[in-house]
Amino acid sequence: MKNKKNLTKTIELGYNLAKANFKLRNEGSYLGIIWYLLEPLSLFIIIILIKGNIGGNPIPNYPLYLLLGLIMFNFFKNSTTLATNSIRNNGNLIKSIKINKEALVLSTVIQFVFSHFFELIILAIFMVYSDLSPTSLIFYIPILFFYFLFVLGISFILATLGAFINDTSNVWGVFTKILWFATPIFYVLHKGTKIYILNLFNPITYFIEITRQIFLFNSLPPLSKIVPLFIISVLTLLIGLKIFQKYENKFAEEM
Amino acid sequence: MEKRIIVKNIRKKFKLCKKDSSFLGRLLSFSDSEDFLEALKNISFEAKEKENIGIIGSNGSGKSTLLKIIGGIYEPDCGEIILNGEAIYLSGFNNGLKSKLTMKENIFLIGSIFGLSKRKIKKVFKRIIDFSGLERFLDVKINKFSTGMLTRLNFATRINFLKNKECDILLLDEVFSSGGDKNFKEKVKKEVDVIMKKGATILIASHDLRLIKDYCDKAIWIEKGEIKKIGNPKEVVAAYEQYSSNIL
Numbered sequence: 001m002k003n004k005k006n007l008t009k010t011i012e013l014g015y016n017l018a019k020a021n022f023k024l025r026n027e028g029s030y031l032g033i034i035w036y037l038l039e040p041l042s043l044f045i046i047i048i049l050i051k052g053n054i055g056g057n058p059i060p061n062y063p064l065y066l067l068l069g070l071i072m073f074n075f076f077k078n079s080t081t082l083a084t085n086s087i088r089n090n091g092n093l094i095k096s097i098k099i100n101k102e103a104l105v106l107s108t109v110i111q112f113v114f115s116h117f118f119e120l121i122i123l124a125i126f127m128v129y130s131d132l133s134p135t136s137l138i139f140y141i142p143i144l145f146f147y148f149l150f151v152l153g154i155s156f157i158l159a160t161l162g163a164f165i166n167d168t169s170n171v172w173g174v175f176t177k178i179l180w181f182a183t184p185i186f187y188v189l190h191k192g193t194k195i196y197i198l199n200l201f202n203p204i205t206y207f208i209e210i211t212r213q214i215f216l217f218n219s220l221p222p223l224s225k226i227v228p229l230f231i232i233s234v235l236t237l238l239i240g241l242k243i244f245q246k247y248e249n250k251f252a253e254e255m
Numbered sequence: 256m257e258k259r260i261i262v263k264n265i266r267k268k269f270k271l272c273k274k275d276s277s278f279l280g281r282l283l284s285f286s287d288s289e290d291f292l293e294a295l296k297n298i299s300f301e302a303k304e305k306e307n308i309g310i311i312g313s314n315g316s317g318k319s320t321l322l323k324i325i326g327g328i329y330e331p332d333c334g335e336i337i338l339n340g341e342a343i344y345l346s347g348f349n350n351g352l353k354s355k356l357t358m359k360e361n362i363f364l365i366g367s368i369f370g371l372s373k374r375k376i377k378k379v380f381k382r383i384i385d386f387s388g389l390e391r392f393l394d395v396k397i398n399k400f401s402t403g404m405l406t407r408l409n410f411a412t413r414i415n416f417l418k419n420k421e422c423d424i425l426l427l428d429e430v431f432s433s434g435g436d437k438n439f440k441e442k443v444k445k446e447v448d449v450i451m452k453k454g455a456t457i458l459i460a461s462h463d464l465r466l467i468k469d470y471c472d473k474a475i476w477i478e479k480g481e482i483k484k485i486g487n488p489k490e491v492v493a494a495y496e497q498y499s500s501n502i503l
Contacts, residue, residue, distance in 0.1 A: 009370055016367040024355050093351035098327045098344060099368055249330040252323070253269065 014106030022111050036115040037122060040070045047186045059188055061130055061216050064123070068215060069185035071119040072208050076151055077176045079112040083155030084172050087163040091255030101248045102241070105159045109152050116144075127215070139214045147207050150233035156240030163251050183208070203232055257339060259424055259456040260302040260325065265334035267295040267320055267480075294320045296480045298334075302424075302456050302473075309467035309488055310460040311495050312477040318460040319346075321477065322426040325458070340423025340456075345413055345430055352409060354398040358389060361397055362412050369416045379415045386442065387411035407439055414446045425450060425457045431466055464492050 026032040044067055051062065059065050086108045093099055124134040162168040182195065183204055189196045199205045206229045210221045271290040295317045302308055310318050323329045325336060326344030351368065352361050362383055366376035384390050387407045397405065410430075417425070427447070431440055451457055461467060467474055467488055474491035476483045478498070484491045 012372070013367050013370070016364065020353065020356060020360060020364050023360070024353060090351075093368070095323075095328065096344075096346050096351055097368060098342075099351075100370070252328045253330075 010100050010103045010106065013100055013103035014110055017103060017107035018110035018114065021107060022114050025111075033115075033118060036118060040067070040074050040119060041122070044070055051186070061132070064126055064130055064132070064216060065212060066186050067123055067126060068212055069183070069208050071116065071123065072147070072211065073180060073183060073185055073204065074119065075112055075116045075147070076154075076204055077180070078115070079109045079151045080154050080158055081169070081172060081176065082108040082111070084158040084162040084169045086155075086159050087251050088255070094252050095255055101251060102156075102244065105155050105244070106152065109148065109155055113144075113148065132215070132218075136214050136218060139220070140211060143207065143211055143214075146230045146233040149237045150203060150207070153233070153236030153238070153240035156237075156244040160244050160247050163247070163254055179204070203229065203236075257304045258301055258337075259304050259306070259339050260300075260342075260458075261335075261337040262301070262325065263299050263335040263337075265295055265298040265321070265324060265331045265336065266293075267317075267324060267329065267331050268293050294480050295324070295331075298477070298480075298482055300475060300482065300485060302458070304456060305451070305454050306473060307451065307457050307459070307471045309471035309474040309491075310458060310477060311462070311464065311467055311474060311492065312483075313499065316477045317480040318477055319428050322428050322458060322460055325424070326426045338424060341421055342424035342426060343417060343420070343422050344426040344428065345417070346428040352397055352405065355396055357394050357396050358400075358408060359393050361408070365412045366416055369413075369420060371416060371419060375419055376416075379419055383411045383415045386415060386446075403436070410439075410443055414443065418446070418450060422450065423455055425455050427457065427459045427461075429461060430459070431461060431463055464496065468492050 026035075031038075044063075047066055048063060083105050086104050087094065087101065090099075090104050093104075094101065120137065120140075124137060127134045127137075158168060158172060179202075182198060183202060184199065185208070189199055189205075206225070210225060210229070213219055213221045268291045271292055298317075298321060300308075310321065312318050320329065322344055324331050325338070326342050328344055351365065353364065356364065362380065363373070363376055366379075367373075371379075384393065387410075389404060389408060389411075392400070392404070397408065400408065425447070431443065447457065459467065459471065471488045473486065474488040475485045476491050476495045483498075484494050
């Protein structure tokens with residue numbers, strides 16, 4: 001019972017902090033919310049232009065294929081990157097109040113759920129433009145939920161590391177760049193290639209592929225693909241939380 | 256009377272990080288000469304219900320560390336702390352206010368950090384504004400505030416939220432000596448009185464010796480992480496004053 005109350009409190013605080021921070025990041029900039037969309041959209045345009053020049057790509061609805069990959073990876077990258085510094089950035093708070101630290105990490109991920117929604121709106125517009133029904137977006141809700149759990153788990157681990165080791169954010173920055181190229185965002189995986197085997201161990205790829213199947217091909221992926229992925233997400237969260245909770249009482253001294 | 260706080264043999268060491276504390280630097284430095292500061296050595300005391308305890312000592316003696324450990328912000332290296340009730344640490348300096356949000360938004364933010372629901376925050380909202388006397392600046396971003404205004408806002412929010420929370424142990428760290436004019440300090444004292452009358456145990460760390468003498472039932476003098484004297488506030492303060500004047 002007490003645990004349940006704690007959980008509601010953590011979620012409430014995480015949500016409020018996320019709202020405040022989301023507002024904060026849009027304050028004082030003229031384009032506000034558009035900045036969130038600028039990065040995926042500029043990448044989108046560049047890749048489309050390059051591919052157009054190379055010519056002949058066999059993927060149907062390539063712009064949608066690409067945009068979906070971009071925004072899904074973007075959510076992962078942005079959340080985890082900010083989470084790495086989430087403890088350090090709130091050092092003052094942690095030192096002055098006994099604060100629920102899980103909520104700090106949670107709030108960074110929720111923040112990017114907000115911006116993810118704006119990206120999804122753009123995606124929906126593209127879908128209408130490509131004669132695809134945006135109603136399939138409904139199926140994205142459960143996927144996003146488990147994707148969120150997965151990202152949150154990774155965020156907890158990174159937040160813990162980031163509180164003790166300064167270099168974590170640099171290392172993670174390089175790692176996500178490499179991962180961006182390793183994940184089939186702008187290309188298609190071919191069976192048997194090295195990168196295909198590598199991606200068998202990349203949960204993000206599974207998330208993106210499942211969503212593509214629903215959005216672009218209007219078919220539900222087999223349960224044998226969905227269930228293990230959802231189990232991995234929950235496990236990642238549990239492990240991340242465990243690590244975080246083991247060390248969270250030491251954070252205040254490190255600030 | 257019920258015992259509210261039992262502190263048994265608390266010790267706390269802080270690592271003194273050398274300048275070159277990057278991972279690579281640590282890996283390459285062969286001499287593993289880690290330096291420690293013993294902030295608290297073997298501290299034990301007890302506090303009863305409705306008791307007011309003053310904590311005095313020179314700068315760096317370990318007052319704040321002790322309160323932060325009781326408040327659950329730091330973890331002790333060893334020793335035991337038994338708390339009967341919820342403890343809240345309140346510091347006069349650090350605040351968690353966000354400089355780019357307005358006063359109103361900050362109040363809601365701090366409220367939710369305190370674990371209050373939106374409905375409860377709304378209930379206290381008016382009181383906070385009256386208390387701080389900053390009604391005109393409700394929608395102003397607080398980076399435009401002066402230090403005095405910030406102190407007032409910080410306090411008004413925290414004290415009023417405290418009253419709406421079950422708070423059995425209040426840990427006040429230099430609360431009365433940070434900014435704020437006489438008038439405001441009186442207001443703060445009044446609020447603390449109200450919390451006290453509800454039966455809370457209060458620990459006050461302060462350099463304001465008169466306050467300790469007037470307010471507290473018991474005083475603890477800490478020096479270099481050890482309890483030098485504990486007991487009647489007048490006697491403890493006198494001993495401390497003599498010690499300080501000897502150093503001078």
